[in-house]
Amino acid sequence: MTQNTLVNRRLVLAERPQGEPTQETLQLNETAIPSAGDQQMLLRTEYLSLDPYMRGRMSDAPSYAEPVQLGEVMIGATVAQVVSSNLKNFAVGDWMLSFNGWQDYALSDGSGVTNLGSKPAHPSWALGILGMPGFTAWAGLTQIGKPKAGETLVVAAATGPVGATVGQIGKLLGCRVVGVAGGEEKCRYAVEELGFDACLDHKAADFAEQLAQATPAGIDIYYENVGGKVLDAVLPLLNANARVPVCGLVSQYNATQLPEGPDRMNWLMGLILCKKITMQGFIIFDDFGHLYPEFAKEMTQWIEKGEIKYREEIISGLEKAPEAFIGLLKGENFGKRVIHVAAG
């Protein structure tokens, strides 16, 4: 069943995944479409963003944010249109960046919602290059990575919405940029379309050697979004005073236990000490929200001049979202994965 005006389809968290989410993790059900009360508006979801952080919200392990409760609609950023409104400043037909979650309809009192106007050129971009992923790339790189021209920057998930943006900004700022991605096609895209100096396939048996060869002057900035074996290969190559913005660890999100030893935790501390490394974790709007206007202005200019490219992978149908999310965690996406909820 596709989106309609009779029912509200919702994907609710049915069980907490152990390891990879499965088809049982989220359950599709239907409710009545709610009506907008006083000081409310009804939003109809057009696009739903899929992002790796959502895996964390499915878990009740301690984290920076509350987990989604069992039986509740899975959270998520959305681009939506106003269906009816009892709020001034929000007119029927206006496009919103909102947080409807994984469902067709949601009520809002306007708080935490950004009005994109009646005719945004690229509504879904508010979920990507002009939204959280783009801002995450820009702020982590500029505020923690602090790139200087001539330095070497390494970033994984090089064709994903964060990695692709990190690398392109790095090039604009004069860095040598080495990407890491899964498979030849993505690597070719990173070099030929995004302008990376090199991009390596982490599936190659000699990946660590390839990375060493591609970074002859060492690594000054490692924008961390995957962890695991990419991190393993990067650490010995870090230069003195290297910076490591810690944005994500997608290779670890489905892990159910710690890997076998030896225990390298104190070894990592020793590396941080001897090489005078800075590592900093960040949660984009908590730590850098005040910089959003600066980001939006700079990114809009880059896009208008054609200096930053952006690739989306739009999948039609809310019912496809669980499978698309499971694949996202495995790196199956090529570009920013968005669900076109109103289609399909």
Next chain:
Amino acid sequence: MTQNTLVNRRLVLAERPQGEPTQETLQLNETAIPSAGDQQMLLRTEYLSLDPYMRGRMSDAPSYAEPVQLGEVMIGATVAQVVSSNLKNFAVGDWMLSFNGWQDYALSDGSGVTNLGSKPAHPSWALGILGMPGFTAWAGLTQIGKPKAGETLVVAAATGPVGATVGQIGKLLGCRVVGVAGGEEKCRYAVEELGFDACLDHKAADFAEQLAQATPAGIDIYYENVGGKVLDAVLPLLNANARVPVCGLVSQYNATQLPEGPDRMNWLMGLILCKKITMQGFIIFDDFGHLYPEFAKEMTQWIEKGEIKYREEIISGLEKAPEAFIGLLKGENFGKRVIHVAAG
């Protein structure tokens, strides 16, 4: 044999230690006292500083500094007097902060040497509270730890020259300060003499539980100078946006292999991410040398007002230095350990 005017006693690196240094690591031998040539001066060592970083220089593992070569005099900071001088600005009898290493006499062309004048009040303090350890405490805490009044600061080696200074500065800046030290006597000293809010014995079986109880509002700053089990107990207690200046890892310096698993390295990365932690390694004069005048001014005022206390443990005789250093790595010192080379 004590220091005299006939020979130069030297402790040279005889073999690289595997694990703990032993009595075979350094060898005492004698050479002729050199003569000052043109644009040189001859310095006689009065005090030799013993510091944990020296363990790293005994090893040829990659690090931020060149290792001492086998057969060479062990390096070290010293306070010395000018015996003869062919340099203007350096008069016979003047006291110098120099880098004679573990020996009675050394030549210098004046570079890298600080003239302390003819009658410094506490010459050996240039090796401690007013020198590298004090500056390390001040800069790591203020520049990376960035303490705010009301925050909780944890520091180990709480009666050592760095830890004691970190904690006292933390108190002056309004923090709740919890020290960690080895044994009841040191803990009592940290609380009663240095003014820490609490100090815990890391040898206690329930140390981790004690630390949790002593930090009811969590930990905002962990000044890392030991690693190992203190780090293990601290990590779960770190608050969001905690800062961890990584100054040293003395519990790990004699390690010959990585500990058994599981491997917690990616777990640590996940903690840095979820709690938005900043970890930064630093080498004091490389990273913060430009701030030394500011430190010296502020610390001198604190000492003059009696707001910072400083404890030395002076051991007489160059020949005692190897054993004293081995003990330092085990935490046997109580205060700043200095060898009075010219005595004994």
